[in-house]
Amino acid sequence: MAAPDSIRFCPSCGRPIIHKEIEGQPRPYCVACDRVYFQDPKVAAAVLIEKEGKALLVKRANIPERGKWTLPAGFVDAGEDPQEAAQRECHEETGLHISIQSLLDVFSGKEHERGADIVILYRGRIESGALTAGDDAQQVAFFGPDELPPLAFDATRKSIQCWLHSLKMDKD
Ligand SMILES: [Zn+2]
Known part of the structure; x- marks a missing residue:
């Protein structure tokens, strides 16, 4: 899977991802699912x-x-x-x-x-x-x-x- 910062569509519902300022950083976010895609370390x-x-x-x-x-x-x-x-x-x-x-x-x-x-x-x-x-x-x-x-x-x-x-x- 692509790194979360390169996600363009929500893996859950398929709608376009926006970037929303959460906890001090712009993070991939799906409005429809109200879900933040945090980037986890490898x-x-x-x-x-x-x-x-x-x-x-x-x-x-x-x-x-x-x-x-x-x-x-x-x-x-x-x-x-x-x-x-x-x-x-x-x-x-x-x-x-x-x-x-x-x-x-x-x-x-x-x-x-x-x-x-x-x-x-x-x-x-x-x-x-x-x-x-x-x-x-x-x-x-x-x-x-x-x-x-x-x-x-x-x-x-x-x-x-x-x-x-x-x-x-x-x-x-
Ligand atoms: Zn979604």
């Missing part, structure tokens, strides 16, 4: 998986940033638990079944047209499965702190910083 879930001091990354098959690497991640479906979304996306992209260990961070800020407004970063642990690139991943591999490939997106760079920081904390 939420993604990402997962950091570490094995033998290396982090699991996936090489993007799609634009934008095709060919660069990110953490296993994807959009949270409506009604889906973000932890389950992280597990599902990780399985689709890497073939691995994981469990969620902890919440590491939450990032905000849309980076591109099709991007998420909010990214929830978990730490995960491999439970089963064989490493295989799937879905929108070209390749999947583990990388040590000194052998990181070109990373896509700020959220990935921040996530990797978070991981490098945790490695340093473990050493101290």
Whole structure:
């Protein structure tokens, strides 16, 4: 579905949408239904998986940033638990079944047209499965702190910083 700010006709009754100032902003509004179409943020879930001091990354098959690497991640479906979304996306992209260990961070800020407004970063642990690139991943591999490939997106760079920081904390 189109973003609510680009809605021209009411999804409920089909009449033209107007923009009405509500709570300080012009928002899509249907007079007939007396209904406001609020624009909700898109939420993604990402997962950091570490094995033998290396982090699991996936090489993007799609634009934008095709060919660069990110953490296993994807959009949270409506009604889906973000932890389950992280597990599902990780399985689709890497073939691995994981469990969620902890919440590491939450990032905000849309980076591109099709991007998420909010990214929830978990730490995960491999439970089963064989490493295989799937879905929108070209390749999947583990990388040590000194052998990181070109990373896509700020959220990935921040996530990797978070991981490098945790490695340093473990050493101290
Ligand atoms: Zn309507």
